[in-house]
Amino acid sequence: MVNPMEKPLFELDKDEFKQEIVHHLRTTLGTSEKKASKQAWWMATCATINQMLFERLTSTQQTHLQKDTRAVHYFSAEFLMGRLTANNLHNLGLYKTCEEALKDLNLELADLCEQEPDMALGNGGLGRLAACFIDSLATLGYPALGYGLHYEHGLFRQEIRDGRQVERPDSWREYGNPWEICRPESVQEIPLYGYVETVFGEDCQVRKVWHPGRIIKGVPWDIPIVGFGAQTVNILRLWESRASNFFDWDVFNHGGYVDSQKEKAEAETISKVLYPNDETEAGKELRLVQQYFFCACSLKDIMRRYKRTHTDFKEFAAQIAVQLNDTHPTIAIPELMRELIDEEGLEWTEAWNICKQVFSYTNHTLLPEALETWPVYLFERVLPRHLEIIYEINAYFLKNEVDAKWPANNEIKRKLSIIDESNPRRVRMANLCVITSHKVNGVAEIHSKLVKEDLFPEFNQLWPDKFCNVTNGVTPRRWLLSCNQELADLFTETVGTEWPLNLDALRELAKYADDPVFQKKFMDIKLHNKEKLVKVIKAETGIDVSADAIFDIQIKRLHEYKRQQLNLLHILVLYRRLLLNPEYDIHPRVFIFGSKAAPGYRVAKDIIYAINKVGERINDDPRIKGKLKVVFMPNYRVSLAEKLIPAADVSEQISTAGYEASGTGNMKLAMNGAITIGTLDGANIEIAEEVGEDNCVIFGLTVEEVKELKARGYSPWDYYYANAEIKSALDWLDTDYFTPGRPGELQSIKKSLLDYGDTYLTLADFASYDEAHQRINSLYRDKARWAKMAIINAASVGKFNSDRSIQDYVRQIWHLDKCDIS
Ligand SMILES: [N-]=[N+]=N[C@]1([C@H](N)O)O[C@H](CO)[C@@H](O)[C@H](O)[C@H]1O
Numbered sequence: 001m002v003n004p005m006e007k008p009l010f011e012l013d014k015d016e017f018k019q020e021i022v023h024h025l026r027t028t029l030g031t032s033e034k035k036a037s038k039q040a041w042w043m044a045t046c047a048t049i050n051q052m053l054f055e056r057l058t059s060t061q062q063t064h065l066q067k068d069t070r071a072v073h074y075f076s077a078e079f080l081m082g083r084l085t086a087n088n089l090h091n092l093g094l095y096k097t098c099e100e101a102l103k104d105l106n107l108e109l110a111d112l113c114e115q116e117p118d119m120a121l122g123n124g125g126l127g128r129l130a131a132c133f134i135d136s137l138a139t140l141g142y143p144a145l146g147y148g149l150h151y152e153h154g155l156f157r158q159e160i161r162d163g164r165q166v167e168r169p170d171s172w173r174e175y176g177n178p179w180e181i182c183r184p185e186s187v188q189e190i191p192l193y194g195y196v197e198t199v200f201g202e203d204c205q206v207r208k209v210w211h212p213g214r215i216i217k218g219v220p221w222d223i224p225i226v227g228f229g230a231q232t233v234n235i236l237r238l239w240e241s242r243a244s245n246f247f248d249w250d251v252f253n254h255g256g257y258v259d260s261q262k263e264k265a266e267a268e269t270i271s272k273v274l275y276p277n278d279e280t281e282a283g284k285e286l287r288l289v290q291q292y293f294f295c296a297c298s299l300k301d302i303m304r305r306y307k308r309t310h311t312d313f314k315e316f317a318a319q320i321a322v323q324l325n326d327t328h329p330t331i332a333i334p335e336l337m338r339e340l341i342d343e344e345g346l347e348w349t350e351a352w353n354i355c356k357q358v359f360s361y362t363n364h365t366l367l368p369e370a371l372e373t374w375p376v377y378l379f380e381r382v383l384p385r386h387l388e389i390i391y392e393i394n395a396y397f398l399k400n401e402v403d404a405k406w407p408a409n410n411e412i413k414r415k416l417s418i419i420d421e422s423n424p425r426r427v428r429m430a431n432l433c434v435i436t437s438h439k440v441n442g443v444a445e446i447h448s449k450l451v452k453e454d455l456f457p458e459f460n461q462l463w464p465d466k467f468c469n470v471t472n473g474v475t476p477r478r479w480l481l482s483c484n485q486e487l488a489d490l491f492t493e494t495v496g497t498e499w500p501l502n503l504d505a506l507r508e509l510a511k512y513a514d515d516p517v518f519q520k521k522f523m524d525i526k527l528h529n530k531e532k533l534v535k536v537i538k539a540e541t542g543i544d545v546s547a548d549a550i551f552d553i554q555i556k557r558l559h560e561y562k563r564q565q566l567n568l569l570h571i572l573v574l575y576r577r578l579l580l581n582p583e584y585d586i587h588p589r590v591f592i593f594g595s596k597a598a599p600g601y602r603v604a605k606d607i608i609y610a611i612n613k614v615g616e617r618i619n620d621d622p623r624i625k626g627k628l629k630v631v632f633m634p635n636y637r638v639s640l641a642e643k644l645i646p647a648a649d650v651s652e653q654i655s656t657a658g659y660e661a662s663g664t665g666n667m668k669l670a671m672n673g674a675i676t677i678g679t680l681d682g683a684n685i686e687i688a689e690e691v692g693e694d695n696c697v698i699f700g701l702t703v704e705e706v707k708e709l710k711a712r713g714y715s716p717w718d719y720y721y722a723n724a725e726i727k728s729a730l731d732w733l734d735t736d737y738f739t740p741g742r743p744g745e746l747q748s749i750k751k752s753l754l755d756y757g758d759t760y761l762t763l764a765d766f767a768s769y770d771e772a773h774q775r776i777n778s779l780y781r782d783k784a785r786w787a788k789m790a791i792i793n794a795a796s797v798g799k800f801n802s803d804r805s806i807q808d809y810v811r812q813i814w815h816l817d818k819c820d821i822s
Contacts (some may be wrong), residue, residue, distance in 0.1 A: 003093075004092060005500065007093075009056070010092060012094060018105060020051070021102070022044070041107055042113070046178035049088050049092065053088065053224040053230075057233040060233045063821045065308075070817065071143035071145060072143070072814045073147055073321065074134060074145070074146045075294075075324055075329035075332055076146065077148060078122030078325075079121050079134075079236060080122030080124070080638060082118050082120075082131070082478070083118055083638070083639050084116070084119070087477065087478050091139075092230050093229070116639075118637045119223075120170055120274075121151050122274070124557040125556075125665075126278075126325065128638065132474050132802040133805070133806060134146045135475040135477060135478070136806040139227035140227070140807070140818060141227065141818040141821070142232075142817075145234060146234075147294065147295075148294060149271050149290060149294045150239055150271050151273055151274045152268075152272050153171065153172075153273040155596065155637070156596070156599070158635040163612030164608070164612075165609075179223050183237075188301065189215050189244055190215065191210060191212030192213065194211045195213075196208055196209065196211070196385045197209045208341075208342055208385060208388065217242040217244040218239045218241060218293065219242055220297070221239075222237050237301065239293065239298070241269075243264035243267035243268065271290070275290075276598050279370040279559065281370060283374075291329060292382070295332035299335055303339060306319060316358070317357035321816070322336075322358050322359050323360055323362065323809070323813070324437070326363065327433055330433050331429075333359060336351075336355055336359075337352065338386060338389055340355075341389075356436060359438070360441075362441050363440065363441070363451050366455055372429040372430070374426060374427045375427075377424060377425075390432065397418070412458055418432045431459075434459045435459075440456070440459075441470045441809075443471065443683075444472060444683040444685070446685055447661040452467045468813070470812065472662040472663075472667070472800070472805060473802035477500055480671055481500050483641075483672075484672050486528060486529070487526075488500075491794075506796075507798065510791070510796070513791040513792050519788065522673065523787050526646075526649070529646040529647040540634060543629065545590045545629045545631065550650060552589055552650040553592045553594075553650065554592070554593050554594075554652035555593070555595065555645075556594075556595060558596060558601070560603060560607075560759065560760050561655055563655055564607050566762045567591065567593075567654065569730075570770060571591055571618070571628070573729050578624040579624065582624065586777050588627045591628075593631065594632075594640060595632075603748060603752050609745075610733070641665070645668050651670065651676045652677060652678075653665075653682075653684050654769065655682065655760075656679070657679045658681065662682040667683065667687065667797060675695070675789050676691075676696040677696075679765070686800075690799055691793050694789070697776055698772075699771065700768045700769060701764060709764060716754050716757065716758035719763035719766065720754060726766055731750075734750065
């Protein structure tokens with residue numbers, strides 16, 4: 001693989017780069033150096049970068065076509081891409097060259113990068129994982145396409161009004177987006193609604209003809225995905241919905257102007273907005289239509305590409321792999337069956353055998369509320385032909401698999417059936433995924449074990465070889481090389497340029513873990529990153545914090561199982577200790593939160609409110625002499641994470657054991673030298689194995705202990721009455737101390753932890769968590785020890801490179817060959 005840090009593929013020097021930027025400013029943007037806004041300079045810089053991307057994209061596509069390569073198609077309802085300018089420059093190995101070119105034009109590249117809106121087409125970990133994966137697929141030189149939805153509005157923009165989350169529409173494409181290309185030549189027409197006619201052919205052959213009630217046009221937008229080194233440039237193809245030329249002239253001609261537009265408006269709503277739920281199913285008809293729309297567009301696109309070089313489907317499964325990123329694209333299964341049987345005329349079993357070889361499924365959560373099930377009546381109306389096919393798959397499965405293994409066992413049948421027979425009857429998308437896919441994987445070792453043992457035990461008995469694990473990873477290009485350039489330069493200076501391509505090369509750093517000189521260099525960079533963040537915090541929240549304090553960071557979606565409420569409870573107890581004893585000896589600490597709550601998730605929004613209200617009182621309380629600060633950063637997103645993560649000292653990974661499937665923020669923070677305080681949950685377990693128990697701070701109940709405590713009956717009141725500090729802290733929420741004049745406004749959190757049973761065992765883990773924070777406090781005060789721990793963390797997380805995850809998928813599931821793009 002070409003290492004662009006050694007020799008960029010495009011050897012542009014700064015003068016040539018500058019020339020190109022000015023050329024595009026004048027000819028592409030139609031303005032001049034004197035008049036140009038920062039937005040225009042940014043777009044001109046992007047146009048210059050696109051020249052190189054498009055060239056490699058064309059070579060990549062031509063080579064893949066010539067070599068008729070097998071490819072993986074990553075179907076995901078979410079791609080949380082963030083910004084692309086810096087990432088694309090680093091992957092071309094031209095970031096510094098571009099920076100110098102712009103300097104000559106009295107411009108700051110970092111400044112221009114701030115002009116770029118995040119491409120926030122995802123909710124959290126699942127969407128960001130998809131983005132890291134397509135970066136790794138291109139970097140490793142595998143033929144791959146990402147397929148998803150071209151949402152006009154991504155994840156809502158979060159504003160904090162008087163401490164409360166307020167959602168505002170995201171408009172990432174307001175002034176156009178330089179990184180996408182519309183491909184009208186590949187438009188698709190997608191049927192919906194209507195009815196199915198059974199046609200009996202003269203050869204007594206039964207054929208199904210679907211008479212759709214509506215046709216939607218699918219317009220593809222391609223985003224070039226350049227790998228590190230720019231050898232391979234794959235595409236991410238996102239589908240926008242538009243009214244097909246199904247304009248109702250009759251209605252129009254009868255003056256029904258608005259109605260004739262109705263179709264258009266309705267069609268466009270399909271890709272209008274991302275559903276902002278993380279781990280809870282939306283259950284809305286539009287959500288099912290969104291899922292079907294992008295899956296059908298993508299499969300028709302794959303079919304069109306395949307038929308360019310094939311006349312029958314014998315090679316289809318050998319050429320095409322489709323990864324289902326959770327159950328959101330499950331509808332792709334009956335859609336491929338429909339296309340193969342109804343449109344290509346294949347036999348049922350032939351089509352079924354192809355589907356089994358083509359599809360594989362990744363499960364990302366055990367939360368029951370996240371496992372999608374759709375009412376049968378909705379399928380009957382929206383996708384009548386697909387419902388028929390699902391019934392056929394179910395009948396085939398129950399007869400040939402379940403009955404064979406568990407003859408006449410209706411209980412097991414009821415459990416494994418794709419159809420949940422309770423009223424109303426529902427289609428279980430996860431069961432359809434497991435029954436069809438040749439491989440099913442979880443996203444961390446403990447999670448994959450629980451997927452087999454707790455979520456799908458009977459399926460595991462039926463097909464033990466079908467279940468495997470692929471622990472998540474993150475791309476070190478964005479999450480180290482691009483977001484923490486000073487640390488990246490130190491690593492390159494110390495171990496050479498190989499590490500962005502082979503993160504295990506950083507193991508070399510461990511040799512310097514006790515070296516005071518290296519420790520100073522490492523921690524000076526951490527301090528400088530913290531000083532940069534101090535300015536961002538001041539600008540975004542008005543809060544003054546000191547870079548000498550411990551930066552303790554919890555950044556992830558707001559969910560009770562992720563236990564931001566446990567972090568808050570500990571802050572309340574610390575605050576009370578300082579009020580009771582101002583000499584209480586702790587190293588100053590800044591608790592930083594970044595988190596969005598699903599708009600309909602009441603308790604989650606209350607927790608955000610409580611963090612802000614408690615923070616307000618603490619931050620302005622002179623009695624504690626600034627020893628404690630609480631900062632809630634509004635509008636947490638990928639580009640903000642890139643500023644927070646390099647400045648983190650402590651990484652909060654405190655979910656109830658057994659609930660966080662993996663986590664990926666934990667990997668990014670450890671990679672940037674933060675020390676994890678965490679439970680033995682998800683990938684925290686594997687991080688602790690890699691860095692060593694001495695270099696992280698583990699606390700709390702294990703997965704088994706959580707199960708046992710819940711089994712024997714857990715009462716949070718026991719902990720409330722047994723621990724005076726817990727009691728005082730929770731009783732504080734009944735008062736108006738944090739909400740002057742509005743007593744009890746924060747009571748819903750106390751209720752969720754007591755009256756409603758504390759589902760996620762926050763009180764049960766409090767004492768252990770508190771003790772863990774005291775360990776953090778003493779460890780941080782031992783500067784040499786802390787520096788060593790930070791260096792060991794950065795040196796030991798090579799495993800969590802998304803390149804390794806992709807290699808695991810290739811070896812266990814996709815069986816792809818790299819394709820060298822000359
Ligand atoms: N949906 N979903 N699941 C998640 C995340 N919330 O997006 O997927 C992520 C990506 O696999 C996991 O890291 C995380 O633990 C899990 O909760």
